[in-house]
Amino acid sequence: MIKQLLLAPGPTPVPARVRAAIARPIIHHRTPQFGQLFGRAREGLRELFGTASDVVTLSASGTGAMEAAIVNCFAPGDKVLVVNGGKFGERWLKLAQTYSLVPIELRVEWGHAVKVDDVERVLGENPDIRGVLIQGSETSTTACHPVEQIAALTRTRDVLLVVDGITAVGVYDVPMDKWGIDVLVTGSQKAMMLPPGLAFIALSDRAWQRAASVCQPRFYFDLARERASQAKNSTAYTPAISLIFGLDEALTMMREEGYPRIYARHARCAQATRAAATALGLKLLAPDSPSPAATGAFMPEGVDGGKLHGYLRDKMGVAFAGGQDHLKGKILRIAHIGYMGAFDTIDAVAALEMALRHFGHPVELGRGVGAAQEVLMSALPD
Amino acid sequence: MIKQLLLAPGPTPVPARVRAAIARPIIHHRTPQFGQLFGRAREGLRELFGTASDVVTLSASGTGAMEAAIVNCFAPGDKVLVVNGGKFGERWLKLAQTYSLVPIELRVEWGHAVKVDDVERVLGENPDIRGVLIQGSETSTTACHPVEQIAALTRTRDVLLVVDGITAVGVYDVPMDKWGIDVLVTGSQKAMMLPPGLAFIALSDRAWQRAASVCQPRFYFDLARERASQAKNSTAYTPAISLIFGLDEALTMMREEGYPRIYARHARCAQATRAAATALGLKLLAPDSPSPAATGAFMPEGVDGGKLHGYLRDKMGVAFAGGQDHLKGKILRIAHIGYMGAFDTIDAVAALEMALRHFGHPVELGRGVGAAQEVLMSALPD
Numbered sequence: 001m002i003k004q005l006l007l008a009p010g011p012t013p014v015p016a017r018v019r020a021a022i023a024r025p026i027i028h029h030r031t032p033q034f035g036q037l038f039g040r041a042r043e044g045l046r047e048l049f050g051t052a053s054d055v056v057t058l059s060a061s062g063t064g065a066m067e068a069a070i071v072n073c074f075a076p077g078d079k080v081l082v083v084n085g086g087k088f089g090e091r092w093l094k095l096a097q098t099y100s101l102v103p104i105e106l107r108v109e110w111g112h113a114v115k116v117d118d119v120e121r122v123l124g125e126n127p128d129i130r131g132v133l134i135q136g137s138e139t140s141t142t143a144c145h146p147v148e149q150i151a152a153l154t155r156t157r158d159v160l161l162v163v164d165g166i167t168a169v170g171v172y173d174v175p176m177d178k179w180g181i182d183v184l185v186t187g188s189q190k191a192m193m194l195p196p197g198l199a200f201i202a203l204s205d206r207a208w209q210r211a212a213s214v215c216q217p218r219f220y221f222d223l224a225r226e227r228a229s230q231a232k233n234s235t236a237y238t239p240a241i242s243l244i245f246g247l248d249e250a251l252t253m254m255r256e257e258g259y260p261r262i263y264a265r266h267a268r269c270a271q272a273t274r275a276a277a278t279a280l281g282l283k284l285l286a287p288d289s290p291s292p293a294a295t296g297a298f299m300p301e302g303v304d305g306g307k308l309h310g311y312l313r314d315k316m317g318v319a320f321a322g323g324q325d326h327l328k329g330k331i332l333r334i335a336h337i338g339y340m341g342a343f344d345t346i347d348a349v350a351a352l353e354m355a356l357r358h359f360g361h362p363v364e365l366g367r368g369v370g371a372a373q374e375v376l377m378s379a380l381p382d
Numbered sequence: 383m384i385k386q387l388l389l390a391p392g393p394t395p396v397p398a399r400v401r402a403a404i405a406r407p408i409i410h411h412r413t414p415q416f417g418q419l420f421g422r423a424r425e426g427l428r429e430l431f432g433t434a435s436d437v438v439t440l441s442a443s444g445t446g447a448m449e450a451a452i453v454n455c456f457a458p459g460d461k462v463l464v465v466n467g468g469k470f471g472e473r474w475l476k477l478a479q480t481y482s483l484v485p486i487e488l489r490v491e492w493g494h495a496v497k498v499d500d501v502e503r504v505l506g507e508n509p510d511i512r513g514v515l516i517q518g519s520e521t522s523t524t525a526c527h528p529v530e531q532i533a534a535l536t537r538t539r540d541v542l543l544v545v546d547g548i549t550a551v552g553v554y555d556v557p558m559d560k561w562g563i564d565v566l567v568t569g570s571q572k573a574m575m576l577p578p579g580l581a582f583i584a585l586s587d588r589a590w591q592r593a594a595s596v597c598q599p600r601f602y603f604d605l606a607r608e609r610a611s612q613a614k615n616s617t618a619y620t621p622a623i624s625l626i627f628g629l630d631e632a633l634t635m636m637r638e639e640g641y642p643r644i645y646a647r648h649a650r651c652a653q654a655t656r657a658a659a660t661a662l663g664l665k666l667l668a669p670d671s672p673s674p675a676a677t678g679a680f681m682p683e684g685v686d687g688g689k690l691h692g693y694l695r696d697k698m699g700v701a702f703a704g705g706q707d708h709l710k711g712k713i714l715r716i717a718h719i720g721y722m723g724a725f726d727t728i729d730a731v732a733a734l735e736m737a738l739r740h741f742g743h744p745v746e747l748g749r750g751v752g753a754a755q756e757v758l759m760s761a762l763p764d
Contacts, residue, residue, distance in 0.1 A: 011408045023405035028701045063619040064602045197622030220449045237445040240579030319410045
């Protein structure tokens with residue numbers, strides 16, 4: 001038996017309380033019992049998103065909600081600015097292309113945040129841009145984009161700001177209404193402490209208005225239809241009932257902990273991990289705009305990140321995420337989100353130290369752990 | 383405490399073994415462990431569908447897989463024959479319209495099966511028809527369509543037969559390859575004894591060929607992309623991992639029982655329910671082509687089916703399904719699929735008798751139960 005630790009940025013560990021809720025016997029979804037439970041969850045989702053609008057629940061992965069954003073808010077031929085700084089920026093680009101939008105790609109070096117000035121410049125050069133597609137946190141590069149500042153640009157223009165918040169919502173504060181985000185998307189398997197299988201999407205008033213005028217065909221992802229059903233605490237199609245049980249429980253847990261404490265916990269674990277990586281002499285992937293969702297670090301010269309990742313997973317029982325595309329084999333990504341605490345961070349750092357030593361890299365065992373502890377101790381009560 | 387009985391045609395009860403599997407800690411989906419489990423499930427799905435083709439798993443409700451069938455196999459302007467004999471036939475029609483196909487609607491009176499001759503006639507009159515969209519079992523009317531005979535018509539023509547098997551696959555034998563079905567769709571929450579949230583779709587060789595040439599935009603439901611990922615026991619997007627755990631367990635249970643026994647059990651419970659309804663003087667909704675998935679019966683003159691349905695659910699703890707559209711308040715539907723046995727049927731009939739008596743209908747208590755028992759006893763060992 002090797003006890004398993006799941007420390008990847010999604011799927012993330014699901015607490016026993018939530019798993020017990022998910023294992024409850026199925027009830028029919030067209031019943032007052034389901035309606036009551038779903039109604040409570042809908043309120044919790046509004047709180048999580050920081051919006052007075054409806055948050056629509058979809059039985060799909062986060063990509064389904066990204067697609068819903070595109071097919072509901074944009075028509076073929078619509079010009080959109082796509083911030084592409086990683087695998088998920090690329091996904092916006094592919095979605096935009098698939099549905100015949102006209103994307104203007106703003107490429108950002110992996111590991112970096114987009115510059116607000118660049119966004120402003122492209123918007124200025126293209127007054128016919130109808131939307132900006134961006135990530136809050138780009139999971140593949142562990143970098144955060146300056147969504148609040150970009151929202152300040154879009155909300156004064158006829159430009160919808162569409163944010164993939166899959167590793168942002170619930171990770172750190174992304175107050176949709178306050179910032180003026182038009183479309184905010186997330187998935188269940190990240191900060192929400194749920195298994196994958198649910199996705200969530202909220203639209204601002206002007207995004208709903210846009211959706212009403214857009215004629216891109218849609219059916220399963222028809223948000224107006226879902227919104228109308230969900231306003232009655234029902235769904236247009238049979239929902240993933242077990243996961244909705246879990247959703248209600250997870251939102252209850254989040255409310256119990258309180259969002260400021262959740263955000264501080266994620267930030268602290270991220271800061272501790274960065275301190276540890278630095279103490280171990282590792283180069284951070286996103287030093288200037290690191291996401292609290294996950295920390296990416298380059299592996300030392302001569303260490304094959306792919307082999308290290310496999311060894312950690314298969315021999316040590318520790319699941320991190322590796323790198324994608326040109327970062328494959330070069331980096332490791334360590335998550336801090338959802339059902340995670342100080343000791344998950346300590347385990348992550350300790351495992352990394354041991355694996356690096358195993359692959360011949362000179363490591364003073366405990367050095368990174370100590371650096372993490374220094375940060376984590378700041379949260380201990382007096 | 384009122385002990386709850388779920389006797390509706392989906393969602394259906396989930397066995398404790400499956401619920402326990404679903405409650406297991408999450409593992410990462412890009413791991414050999416997940417791959418092994420998913421690979422085993424993929425084999426089980428082939429057996430369930432009766433196909434040598436790949437069965438693609440989607441994180442969505444059954445409607446998502448219906449949409450996938452449309453957007454992968456048909457282009458705008460393609461003429462399709464839609465057999466519309468209930469709410470789900472109507473769904474095919476709406477999907478076809480949404481994606482700009484040219485549907486020829488063959489309306490069938492609710493509660494009846496389509497006539498094979500009518501299908502043949504319409505195909506003869508419209509040699510440019512590219513597909514037939516039909517239900518195996520039309521859940522809203524509890525009627526079965528003659529899919530095998532229609533497949534005999536389509537497989538000799540350049541016409542894809544697309545079957546919504548959501549209350550057919552696993553309910554009775556629908557051997558995809560043997561009959562020559564081109565696209566077969568099902569959902570997790572019916573005969574498969576799983577919660578809602580997964581959908582499954584298989585394509586024949588010629589349907590895959592068609593899909594390769596069709597340019598209808600698709601992304602989340604791009605079946606070629608999913609098939610390529612799933613061939614490696616992975617998925618294009620994060621799958622509903624907990625439900626995949628349950629899928630593996632449920633398919634194991636189905637294999638243990640054996641498909642012929644499962645189909646006989648469903649058929650027997652359906653036959654017993656029909657015998658009971660007849661003994662109680664109730665008129666069957668689909669007397670000529672009843673589905674083994676669920677039995678629909680008209681409520682007696684003077685009994686409000688809606689009130690009876692609510693009373694059963696809220697006061698007796700028994701969830702049946704009511705009628706939809708013009709059948710609202712007029713019928714009751716009792717399911718026989720999935721994790722159901724003889725005593726669920728007996729409970730269903732007993733509950734119905736008691737509720738009818740409560741609403742003033744003269745019922746000899748036990749008369750319907752006795753008729754059901756006569757049928758159910760046939761399966762007892764000597």
